[in-house]
Amino acid sequence: MKFCPLLFLLVFVILNRDCFTASEESVCEESAYPPDNKDLIPLYVVNLDLSPLQRWAPLIIDKRHMLHKLVDDVKELLESLAGEKIFTTLMKNLDSLAATLPYPYYEEIVGIAGYSNLPPSVITLYNVFYEVFTLCTSILAQDPDGNIVHGRNLDTGVFLGWDKKNKTWKVAELLHPLTVHLQFKKEGKVIFESTSFAGYVGILTAVRKDSFSLSLNKRFSWNGGFMGLLEWILFKDHSQSWVSFLTREVMQEGKDYEDAKQILSKSRLLAPVYFILGGTKPGEGCIITRDRDHSDLLNLWTTANGSGSWYLVQTNYDHWKQPPFFDDRRTPANWCMVEGGATNASLRLIYNVLSTKPVLNKETIYTTLMSAKSGEFSSWLRYCPDPCWPW
Incomplete structure (x- = not known):
């Protein structure tokens, strides 16, 4: 039987009704910003001038014990969720899969494996995480001076080990100490x-x-990341771009907002996705809704034609459709952006909206605030005290 994420969420709601109480009704957070500095995410440097085998060494040496704990749990949970047949096929092919990854990702994975004392196949499994199990909320806004500001909650861990007693997702808790702020440097x-x-x-x-x-x-789709992985492994379809590898290439080599938008719109992908992109000029903000194939769905939703015009909110559902009742982070985020008002558009407003339940939930690992024009980039670990929605 195929694993259906949305069906799982619905069943979860029914079986865990006590998690969804009347006290969870959204009230726009107004005082979460500024966040506590104790929750700032630690900074590490990735030196791109070093060999791919070496550039991750300081980080992995610091974090390898927690990495061991996480990958052990992920392997166990994925086996129970994906089904024995699919998971066995995946695990048998992970070594050969790793060797087919484009440069420098295979070499980096081998280096990480060496410094962490884990097999390359396991590090490869860890790196397919996004293609399958991540829920998020991203917000773009244009402030009164025409500057584009950008914030996001990274939510992950759904389907992966709900602890009913502590009301936490096991994988989400294990990811907190592994979360890092990275500076990618070249020639200093x-x-x-x-x-x-x-x-x-x-x-x-x-x-x-x-x-x-x-x-x-x-982005949820019947033709999702699992299908892309199987095509890559079984049919050697390597013309697809791994979503998070493509975005790294864009970050390293993209010239400007328009260049990044074109690459993200046209590349063939291993998994469907929403790309949320902000620029440096007024109006340079868009959400790119993508199916896997570049000839399939491409929807551009920009600050010029969005429903809010001065802001855009994207969760994990197409903006032209209603989100499901059991996972509606969009409605409270939109409401709180409108309540905040265009004259108050700022990183402060975005952080407060991202701190409003259920936009902030038990899956939320971190919140990042950023601006391409100013270069602002700050990230904090997030925890959602009870009462709090599971997602």
Whole structure:
């Protein structure tokens, strides 16, 4: 039987009704900003002038014990969720899969494996995480001076080990100490900054100063990431771009907002996705809704034609459709942006909206605020005290 994420969420709601109480009704947060500095995410440098085998060494040496704990749990949980047949096929092919990854990702994975004392196949499994299990909320806004500001909550861990007693997702809790702020440097200069997880070589959240900011949100589809992985492994269909590898290439080599938009719109993808892209000029903000194939669905939703015009909110559902009742982060986010008002558009407003339940929930690992024009990039670990929605 095929695993259906949306059906799982509905069943989860029915079985855990006590998690969804009347006290969870959204009240716009107004005082969460500024966040506590104790929750700032630690900074590490990735030196792109080093060999791919060596560039992750300091980070992995620091974090390898927690990485061991996480990958052990992920392997066990994925086996129970994907089904024995699919999971066995995947695990048998992970070594050969790793060897087919484009340069420098295979080499980086081998280096991470060496410094963490984990097999390359396991690090490869860890790096396909986004293609399957990430829920998120991203917000773009244009402030009164025409500056584009960008914020996101990275939510992950759904389906992966709900602890009913403590009301937490096991994988989400294990990811907190692995969350890092990265500066990618070349010839001593910062090329871009990212929020990521130790051992993960792709890009989910990043800014390139004077160019663009970028975040990824998962998009549900019958033809999703599992299908792309199987095609890559079984049919050797390597013309697809791994979503988080593509975004890293864009961050390293993209010239400007328009260049990044074109690449993200036209590349063939391993998984469907929402690309949330912010620029440096008024009106340079868009959400790119993508199916896997570049000839399939492409929907551009910009600050010029969005429902809010001065802001855009993207969760994990197409903006032209109603979100499901059991996972509606969009409605409270939109409401709180409108309540805040265009004259107050700022990183402060975005952080407060991202701190409003259920936009903030038990899956939320971190919040990042960024601006391509100013180069602002700050990230904080997030925790959602009870009462709080599971997602």
